[in-house]
Amino acid sequence: MSADVALSAAEQVVALLREQILNGQLPGGAPVREQDVAAQLGLSRTPVREAVGRLVAEGLLIKDGNKTAHVFRPSLAELLEIYEIRAPLESMAARLTCEAADKDFVRDLERAGKALENAEPGMAWSRQHEAFHLLLARGGGRRRLELMVTMLRVQSEPYVRFAVAGDHQFPQRAQHDHEEIVRLVASGDGKGLERLVRNHLLATSKQVSNLLAQAASAPTASHLSRRSAGRPR
Amino acid sequence: MSADVALSAAEQVVALLREQILNGQLPGGAPVREQDVAAQLGLSRTPVREAVGRLVAEGLLIKDGNKTAHVFRPSLAELLEIYEIRAPLESMAARLTCEAADKDFVRDLERAGKALENAEPGMAWSRQHEAFHLLLARGGGRRRLELMVTMLRVQSEPYVRFAVAGDHQFPQRAQHDHEEIVRLVASGDGKGLERLVRNHLLATSKQVSNLLAQAASAPTASHLSRRSAGRPR
DNA sequence: GTACTCGATGTTGTATACACATTGGCATGC
DNA sequence: GCATGCCAATGTGTATACAACATCGAGTAC
Numbered sequence: 001m002s003a004d005v006a007l008s009a010a011e012q013v014v015a016l017l018r019e020q021i022l023n024g025q026l027p028g029g030a031p032v033r034e035q036d037v038a039a040q041l042g043l044s045r046t047p048v049r050e051a052v053g054r055l056v057a058e059g060l061l062i063k064d065g066n067k068t069a070h071v072f073r074p075s076l077a078e079l080l081e082i083y084e085i086r087a088p089l090e091s092m093a094a095r096l097t098c099e100a101a102d103k104d105f106v107r108d109l110e111r112a113g114k115a116l117e118n119a120e121p122g123m124a125w126s127r128q129h130e131a132f133h134l135l136l137a138r139g140g141g142r143r144r145l146e147l148m149v150t151m152l153r154v155q156s157e158p159y160v161r162f163a164v165a166g167d168h169q170f171p172q173r174a175q176h177d178h179e180e181i182v183r184l185v186a187s188g189d190g191k192g193l194e195r196l197v198r199n200h201l202l203a204t205s206k207q208v209s210n211l212l213a214q215a216a217s218a219p220t221a222s223h224l225s226r227r228s229a230g231r232p233r
Numbered sequence: 234m235s236a237d238v239a240l241s242a243a244e245q246v247v248a249l250l251r252e253q254i255l256n257g258q259l260p261g262g263a264p265v266r267e268q269d270v271a272a273q274l275g276l277s278r279t280p281v282r283e284a285v286g287r288l289v290a291e292g293l294l295i296k297d298g299n300k301t302a303h304v305f306r307p308s309l310a311e312l313l314e315i316y317e318i319r320a321p322l323e324s325m326a327a328r329l330t331c332e333a334a335d336k337d338f339v340r341d342l343e344r345a346g347k348a349l350e351n352a353e354p355g356m357a358w359s360r361q362h363e364a365f366h367l368l369l370a371r372g373g374g375r376r377r378l379e380l381m382v383t384m385l386r387v388q389s390e391p392y393v394r395f396a397v398a399g400d401h402q403f404p405q406r407a408q409h410d411h412e413e414i415v416r417l418v419a420s421g422d423g424k425g426l427e428r429l430v431r432n433h434l435l436a437t438s439k440q441v442s443n444l445l446a447q448a449a450s451a452p453t454a455s456h457l458s459r460r461s462a463g464r465p466r
Numbered sequence: 467g468t469a470c471t472c473g474a475t476g477t478t479g480t481a482t483a484c485a486c487a488t489t490g491g492c493a494t495g496c
Numbered sequence: 497g498c499a500t501g502c503c504a505a506t507g508t509g510t511a512t513a514c515a516a517c518a519t520c521g522a523g524t525a526c
Contacts, residue, residue: 299518
């Protein structure tokens with residue numbers, strides 16, 4: 001994608017762990033032992049330790065005291081709080097994106113919308129969904145806003161994926177909103193877009209939390225309903 | 234303040250550096266060399282390195298490539314972006330705080346308001362101002378929201394302090410808003426509070442940026458107008 | 467005089483070794 | 497059988513040593 005020739009080991013570990021958490025290879029609650037990761041990657045603990053520290057600061061890993069770090073798994077209340085924060089930030093970012101959108105951007109967004117519409121429900125759809133919303137979160141060049149939205153999305157993304165897995169009509173229900181989003185950006189209606197994105201997020205929040213509550217009361221085979229997961233070798 | 238008996242060295246370094254950045258002992262742009270800090274504190278580079286990493290993730294330090302970390306100093310555009318983000322987050326947090334406020338909390342806030350009113354313009358006022366707004370950012374127990382608001386405030390706080398130093402009428406002008414905030418919390422008007430806090434922040438943003446722009450064009454003795462600062466020994 | 471090379475010095479990145487904390491199991495006492 | 501305390505195994509926190517990269521200045525070619 002880009003010419004990142006000289007990434008430090010620590011940064012590579014950050015990227016790898018983040019990817020594995022997003023993939024679900026490292027499910028919520030899974031322990032992340034420094035030596036294990038180091039041994040797996042043929043590194044010393046030092047860069048791994050640094051990577052873990054950063055991911056803790058980022059909120060993807062949790063650590064208290066001198067205990068082993070674990071993959072972040074929000075309670076229902078925490079997940080709702082994340083969406084509460086995302087709603088104003090992401091809707092504002094969308095408005096700013098809209099206000100700064102040129103023709104090229106509109107075309108890119110339309111393409112992403114099409115790709116999302118045609119994606120198979122499951123992992124492919126999740127990827128497209130993420131890409132679509134990250135485009136919308138550009139914020140007209142506001143890097144910090146974009147970064148914060150990205151981090152918050154990453155923290156909640158695994159749970160959206162879970163919801164999609166448990167309810168294959170989920171994408172279909174969101175489709176209308178996505179089409180409307182593209183339309184509003186194309187017509188330059190920033191205010192309307194802001195409202196819509198906010199409502200879209202709050203609706204998603206409700207659906208995801210309902211599915212999670214459901215899964216918690218009727219435990220399926222999903223890792224999301226277990227309280228602890230074995231180490232991934 | 235509290236029983237923090239067994240803080241790791243790294244955490245102590247984090248606290249110390251953060252304090253020094255807030256104090257202005259480490260002004261914006263100042264280099265933070267790992268061995269220097271380590272030597273000063275009688276530690277090895279390892280915990281210092283970890284502390285630096287965390288502060289970078291927090292946004293208080295900046296580092297690109299393998300170069301020395303520097304204290305974060307936002308451009309005018311970045312400062313405005315921070316306030317843009319703070320406005321919706323902090324106003325929402327205030328509303329949630331208001332909705333969850335009991336009598337004890339209202340009393341505490343009133344006290345903080347009085348303390349702020351009576352504080353001398355300068356460092357004392359800045360401290361009280363920070364304490365007042367952090368109370369307001371509690372968010373009814375939403376830890377993550379509170380944490381994010383706190384981090385964003387810390388990043389912009391040094392510049393408010395600068396503005397207060399350059400314009401001693403700054404506190405006086407803000408006083409009306411602060412009184413109104415206390416009144417709205419006491420009367421339980423969450424919606425009104427949300428609007429007011431948003432406007433208060435945007436007004437502050439304008440004043441601070443005006444003063445900064447002014448200082449940049451007519452360079453005073455302040456470190457804030459210089460592009461690089463020597464290492465603090 | 468200018469620009470470029472190259473080396474000396476300072477600073478960060480990583481590996482390794484050891485000290486301290488945590489955890490889980492087992493023995494012991496009740 | 498159950499609770500409790502002790503101990504070994506495992507894992508994190510820190511120190512030290514070394515390697516890789518960056519920075520700055522002297523010297524040189526033009």
